[in-house]
Amino acid sequence: MSTISVIGAGSWGSALSLILADNKHIVNIYDLDDNLINEINNNHTNGKYLPNSKLPHSITGYTDLKQALKGSEVILTVVPTKVMRSVLCNVNTNLDHEVIFVNASKGIEPDTFKRVSEIVYEEIEANKIKGFVALTGPSHAEEVIQRMLTVVSAASDDLDLAQFIQKLFNNDEYFRVYALNDLIGAELGGSLKNIIALAAGIISGLGYGDNTRAALITRGLVEMRRLAVKAGAKEETLFGLTGIGDLVVTATSIHSRNFQAGYKIGNGKNLQEALASMTMVVEGVRSCEAAYKYAKELDVDMPITFAVYDVLFNKREPRDVIKELMCRTLKLE
Numbered sequence: 001m002s003t004i005s006v007i008g009a010g011s012w013g014s015a016l017s018l019i020l021a022d023n024k025h026i027v028n029i030y031d032l033d034d035n036l037i038n039e040i041n042n043n044h045t046n047g048k049y050l051p052n053s054k055l056p057h058s059i060t061g062y063t064d065l066k067q068a069l070k071g072s073e074v075i076l077t078v079v080p081t082k083v084m085r086s087v088l089c090n091v092n093t094n095l096d097h098e099v100i101f102v103n104a105s106k107g108i109e110p111d112t113f114k115r116v117s118e119i120v121y122e123e124i125e126a127n128k129i130k131g132f133v134a135l136t137g138p139s140h141a142e143e144v145i146q147r148m149l150t151v152v153s154a155a156s157d158d159l160d161l162a163q164f165i166q167k168l169f170n171n172d173e174y175f176r177v178y179a180l181n182d183l184i185g186a187e188l189g190g191s192l193k194n195i196i197a198l199a200a201g202i203i204s205g206l207g208y209g210d211n212t213r214a215a216l217i218t219r220g221l222v223e224m225r226r227l228a229v230k231a232g233a234k235e236e237t238l239f240g241l242t243g244i245g246d247l248v249v250t251a252t253s254i255h256s257r258n259f260q261a262g263y264k265i266g267n268g269k270n271l272q273e274a275l276a277s278m279t280m281v282v283e284g285v286r287s288c289e290a291a292y293k294y295a296k297e298l299d300v301d302m303p304i305t306f307a308v309y310d311v312l313f314n315k316r317e318p319r320d321v322i323k324e325l326m327c328r329t330l331k332l333e
């Protein structure tokens with residue numbers, strides 16, 4: 001039995017806490033939302049993010065970070081990546097011992113192109129980090145909270161650590177975890193697929209069908225692989241759970257908020273209008289900005305990502321951008 005501090009009690013933080021509690025670990029969950037933490041402690045529910053769900057009574061909620069970190073062996077971060085740096089800075093101030101960091105958030109920092117593991121090593125003092133593992137793969141909180149069969153990967157540069165976290169989260173009934181030793185591939189796969197999910201939503205909102213979506217997923221994977229490999233990932237990782245697996249689940253499901261936001265844009269809303277109607281984080285927007293700049297810097301061709309960037313940030317009409325994609329020079333597959 002381990003003690004785990006979960007930072008972020010939204011959809012994914014709550015669903016992962018359910019698994020850890022089912023596995024008989026001590027789960028202390030932290031969020032800055034008082035109402036949410038009161039609800040978790042008093043009603044054992046999370047009506048804001050996961051309506052109709054029940055959380056185990058053994059999960060304890062905190063709004064006091066120091067309390068939430070007390071005695072922890074593992075810290076699991078599950079907050080939107082745009083607040084990750086400031087949250088980690090607070091964690092560092094309130095942490096007085098060494099822990100393993102596990103991250104389940106998906107995104108890249110737009111101006112630095114940093115992955116969450118890199119941000120952790122920048123914000124947390126070296127004597128407080130035993131190591132870092134990314135927990136990522138095809139997984140919707142809405143299904144995990146109902147204990148539906150789900151398979152993900154625990155990725156680290158340190159395979160022993162990945163295997164420790166694999167065992168911590170694995171549940172024989174509904175949550176299978178593979179270990180992986182390609183951290184760059186896992187983190188980039190999980191972040192870049194959200195851009196393709198936005199594109200999948202846009203084409204659905206425009207009324208295109210299965211042919212278009214299949215083409216988008218296939219060609220999307222090609223450009224995800226190009227950037228990831230140039231950044232140091234192993235090519236095969238992009239063909240695993242954290243690459244194609246996560247891409248398929250996100251680009252084909254109504255549960256995906258990136259898909260939902262894209263759908264609204266395809267339906268005629270602009271980015272601000274689409275985001276205003278979402279209660280949950282849409283990571284693909286920031287990741288698109290990051291991937292666009294990163295690909296330009298590394299001289300990697302990513303036509304779909306560039307097209308999504310044009311729609312989101314240059315306010316181009318999706319139909320015009322698609323026309324340009326279709327008219328590019330013909331080439332070998």
Ligand SMILES: NC(=O)c1ccc[n+]([C@@H]2O[C@H](COP(=O)([O-])OP(=O)(O)OC[C@H]3O[C@@H](n4cnc5c(N)ncnc54)[C@H](O)[C@@H]3O)[C@@H](O)[C@H]2O)c1
Pocket residue numbers: 007008009010011012013030031032033036049078079080081083087104105106107139140141142279280281283
């Ligand atoms: N929801 C899923 O199914 C799912 C699956 C896999 C990965 N993820 C990733 O997990 C991350 C979180 O997603 P989510 O769906 O849980 O988001 P969410 O919007 O449901 O919840 C985010 C939570 O973070 C909290 N938060 C925000 N700022 C904070 C701060 N400064 N300090 C403490 N808490 C803060 C919010 O109050 C909220 O409870 C994202 O990167 C997402 O891509 C989500």
